[in-house]
Amino acid sequence: MIRTISSLVFFLILLGSWELASRSGAWSPMVLPPPSQVAEYLWQGLSDGSLGEATLVTMKRLLLGYGLGVLAGVPLGLLTARFRVLQDTLGLLALGIQTLPSVCWVPLALLWFGQSEAAMLFVVVMGTLWSVLIATSDGVRALPPIYLRAARTMGSNGLHSWIYVILPASLPYLVGGMKQGWAFAWRSLMAAEIFVTILTGFGLGQLLQYGRELLAMDQVVGVMTVIVVIGLLADRLLFSPWERFFHKRWGTGSVG
Amino acid sequence: MSLQTELQAADPGRIEAAGVSKAFTTGRGTVLALDNVSLKVAEGEFLCLVGPSGCGKSTLLNLIAGLDFPSSGRILAAGQPVTGPGRDRMVMFQEHALFPWLDVIGNVLFGLKLKPGLTPAERREVAAYYLSLVGLEKFHHANIHELSGGMKQRVALARALAPNPRVLLMDEPFAALDALTREQLYGDIQKIWQARRKTIVFVTHNVREAVCLGDRVVLFSPNPGRIRAEFQIPLPRPRDINSVELARHATEITAELKGIQSAGEVSE
Numbered sequence: 001m002i003r004t005i006s007s008l009v010f011f012l013i014l015l016g017s018w019e020l021a022s023r024s025g026a027w028s029p030m031v032l033p034p035p036s037q038v039a040e041y042l043w044q045g046l047s048d049g050s051l052g053e054a055t056l057v058t059m060k061r062l063l064l065g066y067g068l069g070v071l072a073g074v075p076l077g078l079l080t081a082r083f084r085v086l087q088d089t090l091g092l093l094a095l096g097i098q099t100l101p102s103v104c105w106v107p108l109a110l111l112w113f114g115q116s117e118a119a120m121l122f123v124v125v126m127g128t129l130w131s132v133l134i135a136t137s138d139g140v141r142a143l144p145p146i147y148l149r150a151a152r153t154m155g156s157n158g159l160h161s162w163i164y165v166i167l168p169a170s171l172p173y174l175v176g177g178m179k180q181g182w183a184f185a186w187r188s189l190m191a192a193e194i195f196v197t198i199l200t201g202f203g204l205g206q207l208l209q210y211g212r213e214l215l216a217m218d219q220v221v222g223v224m225t226v227i228v229v230i231g232l233l234a235d236r237l238l239f240s241p242w243e244r245f246f247h248k249r250w251g252t253g254s255v256g
Numbered sequence: 257m258s259l260q261t262e263l264q265a266a267d268p269g270r271i272e273a274a275g276v277s278k279a280f281t282t283g284r285g286t287v288l289a290l291d292n293v294s295l296k297v298a299e300g301e302f303l304c305l306v307g308p309s310g311c312g313k314s315t316l317l318n319l320i321a322g323l324d325f326p327s328s329g330r331i332l333a334a335g336q337p338v339t340g341p342g343r344d345r346m347v348m349f350q351e352h353a354l355f356p357w358l359d360v361i362g363n364v365l366f367g368l369k370l371k372p373g374l375t376p377a378e379r380r381e382v383a384a385y386y387l388s389l390v391g392l393e394k395f396h397h398a399n400i401h402e403l404s405g406g407m408k409q410r411v412a413l414a415r416a417l418a419p420n421p422r423v424l425l426m427d428e429p430f431a432a433l434d435a436l437t438r439e440q441l442y443g444d445i446q447k448i449w450q451a452r453r454k455t456i457v458f459v460t461h462n463v464r465e466a467v468c469l470g471d472r473v474v475l476f477s478p479n480p481g482r483i484r485a486e487f488q489i490p491l492p493r494p495r496d497i498n499s500v501e502l503a504r505h506a507t508e509i510t511a512e513l514k515g516i517q518s519a520g521e522v523s524e
Contacts, residue, residue, distance in 0.1 A: 149323055150353040153341045154367030154419065164366070168357040250356045251401025 033218040041218040058203035065121045066185045069128025077136025094130045102127035102188035127188035128181040135177020139170030175242045259378045268300040268455040269422030276329035288480035289315040302456045304470035312481020313459045321347045346421040350428040352408040361396040367419045386414040406437035426458045467506045468497040477516045
């Protein structure tokens with residue numbers, strides 16, 4: 001309860017001082033639109049459906065690309081941890097590419113796929129895949145060997161050990177990697193949408209870019225707000241329940 | 257297989273090591289952890305292996321468990337060569353080695369789920385039986401990190417007992433516990449050993465612990481690991497670790513152990 005109140009008070013103060021700062025006249029509303037104006041844009045965007053549609057387009061790209069990235073990243077990470085050869089090849093490649101901000105893939109994606117959904121998808125997959133792969137592989141390799149020894153004495157080996165020991169033991173790493181992958185995917189998609197106009201669907205990034213072109217800063221800030229809210233919701237709905245479960249089961253994380 | 261037969265104690269197993277040597281190759285060369293060790297453990301015997309660190313006692317336990325293989329010589333369980341881990345020989349490790357992603361009963365069920373011929377309901381009943389045997393009937397759904405060190409080892413004991421092994425292999429299971437908890441567990445393990453008729457091979461560096469628990473204590477010396485001496489402990493059970501009789505036996509073994517250690521210092 002106290003935590004809810006403190007969050008609420010903080011954001012009210014933030015919005016209040018922002019509104020006051022905008023109204024003081026020190027800055028043009030073009031540069032710093034007041035929150036009331038942003039709210040007006042949001043309301044309008046929601047009622048005419050443009051915001052909802054853009055959100056839908058973006059989320060579709062994000063979920064599809066992220067899903068593909070996780071689906072490929074987890075098994076590849078497991079294989080990388082299992083086979084020394086893959087660790088020295090694929091693992092090294094992943095480590096290198098992971099340092100590359102995935103927006104750097106946009107020029108290549110455009111060249112390969114044109115201004116299409118496939119280009120967007122490619123950028124998102126590139127943002128997700130490598131961090132998920134590395135987190136999975138790291139998680140498996142950080143596994144204390146005693147777990148596998150104990151499992152072997154109870155008759156577990158091969159596939160059974162992978163499914164019932166290695167995978168659950170590395171779950172905290174895995175979810176950490178998936179969370180990081182999500183953040184990377186989200187950032188890379190926004191960058192790609194801002195850079196590239198795709199005619200098959202206008203996403204949030206494009207909406208933001210149009211706001212810039214029209215000098216409609218209320219639209220820019222409004223879309224930014226939507227992006228932040230989606231990010232927060234994803235964290236709360238997708239990842240927080242897992243993390244809470246891990247903290248409870250493993251007894252990690254005294255601050256919660 | 258019915259629940260009744262499952263809950264009956266399996267006949268205790270027989271273990272034999274015949275001329276076993278084990279060499280490890282490390283960066284600094286080859287270490288002979290065990291050098292031509294021969295040892296027999298009778299059905300239902302409580303055997304303690306004692307010695308300074310590096311004497312190969314844990315290595316021998318791993319070989320019996322089937323987690324590792326001898327460089328030469330043979331390990332036999334019930335007359336059959338050991339080719340790998342088996343449910344007839346369960347292991348309790350120094351670090352409890354419980355799985356943190358499972359709750360208490362989930363840990364005990366892990367090995368039971370790999371045992372064919374039982375229904376899920378029967379497995380739960382078997383797990384519940386062993387958890388009450390170690391006094392943890394109220395902790396089925398506790399998380400591992402919520403338990404004390406002694407309780408964790410009790411869960412590990414229940415997990416090792418649950419598949420109804422013939423032999424229990426214990427690798428310094430109480431070394432990380434405080435003295436009071438240890439003394440409680442000495443009582444418990446003796447009771448369970450008598451009730452469940454297991455053959456137990458128990459590795460420790462604590463001589464008093466070995467005398468308190470073992471029918472026989474085998475003393476190892478290091479570099480290379482060899483059997484130095486054997487002591488029969490004909491004391492009545494249950495034994496109290498603080499009794500004078502027990503201390504007398506322990507003193508005798510400790511004197512021998514000190515001889516090994518001072519010899520080691522001279523040779524180094």
